[in-house]
């Protein structure tokens with residue numbers, strides 16, 4: 001049972017505590033077992049999370065954008081139990097976020113209920129072979145042809161590539177230079193070619209996509225032409241804290257695994273836990289976990305109710321939680337000795353699961369840049 005005392009912090013309302021409890025019970029009793037078929041496992045997770053009602057949290061309703069504290073609690077809880085379950089949950093939000101935040105009434109009506117019920121798997125297609133962190137340089141183009149848009153280009157590292165029902169696709173429409181000339185589109189998956197499936201150290205559906213004169217109707221655009229960069233960045237900003245929350249779930253699990261291992265691993269008449277060096281390590285791990293939790297739930301609260309620009313707080317939360325989770329997991333692996341690097345051990349799995357979170361949705365270096373720029377904007381004024 002993961003540590004839950006943070007739920008008494010003032011950032012939360014009773015509905016957050018209820019969610020944590022309900023999802024915890026679901027994870028313990030109903031989390032589907034992996035079948036060995038990754039795509040099928042992902043589809044099943046999306047379907048099951050949808051029918052249990054949890055995916056409703058990922059999409060906007062008629063009045064509200066998604067509640068970041070709920071998303072963060074959900075991701076922390078799921079990640080503690082299963083990286084793939086967290087992935088399936090998270091991508092429904094990120095993949096439909098542009099529709100939730102900027103879609104028309106018709107676009108919301110067509111897609112969000114399917115995303116929330118788990119009937120449609122969602123995906124977010126921004127990265128290209130020649131541009132990742134530097135999203136303002138997107139080269140995929142979308143040209144107007146009569147009442148349609150024609151999209152040409154390539155996207156890569158697209159999560160849910162191959163199983164998605166639609167890809168929110170960012171393309172250059174040329175209203176201005178760089179970031180000012182991009183737009184966002186809803187592109188049904190059957191129009192897009194999956195050029196390559198990409199295998200990564202923590203397996204999940206991931207692909208390179210080809211857009212070979214893909215035609216979508218004029219009303220497939222989200223927002224106005226030229227607004228794509230802002231739409232992409234606001235979507236990423238909404239979910240940034242939740243990447244930290246997933247890292248927090250991994251770190252908490254690694255700490256629990258370390259505690260249990262240290263208590264049980266015997267050294268003569270003592271255990272590993274009796275060793276002062278081990279105790280110091282455990283204390284450092286717990287400190288890192290709590291600091292991440294504070295940063296994450298502060299940023300989530302600011303986003304939901306604080307009414308302030310939380311870009312700096314969200315960047316700090318993602319940066320600290322992902323970087324420190326890597327260290328906590330590494331410490332747990334070290335404490336496990338040879339068992340820590342053995343296939344099938346939970347800490348070995350966590351060691352692979354955490355790595356990409358320091359790279360995607362804004363690498364750590366990009367988060368540092370966001371924090372520094374925000375500080376400098378205010379400095380000396």
Ligand SMILES: Cc1cc2nc3c(=O)[nH]c(=O)nc-3n(C[C@H](O)[C@H](O)[C@H](O)COP(=O)(O)OP(=O)(O)OC[C@H]3O[C@@H](n4cnc5c(N)ncnc54)[C@H](O)[C@@H]3O)c2cc1C
Nearest residue numbers: 124125126127131132133134157158159356360361363365
């Ligand atoms: C598992 C996984 C899933 C992904 N899912 C998606 C998805 O669903 N949709 C999508 O669009 N993309 C997705 N991505 C792509 C991801 O967002 C990019 O990998 C990321 O933006 C980095 O881009 P890049 O790989 O091209 O690296 P680059 O942009 O080439 O950066 C390489 C490295 O340079 C450093 N760096 C970058 N910027 C700076 C800077 N300003 N200052 C200093 N150093 C810097 C960082 O260390 C960075 O890791 C995914 C990636 C992975 C690994």
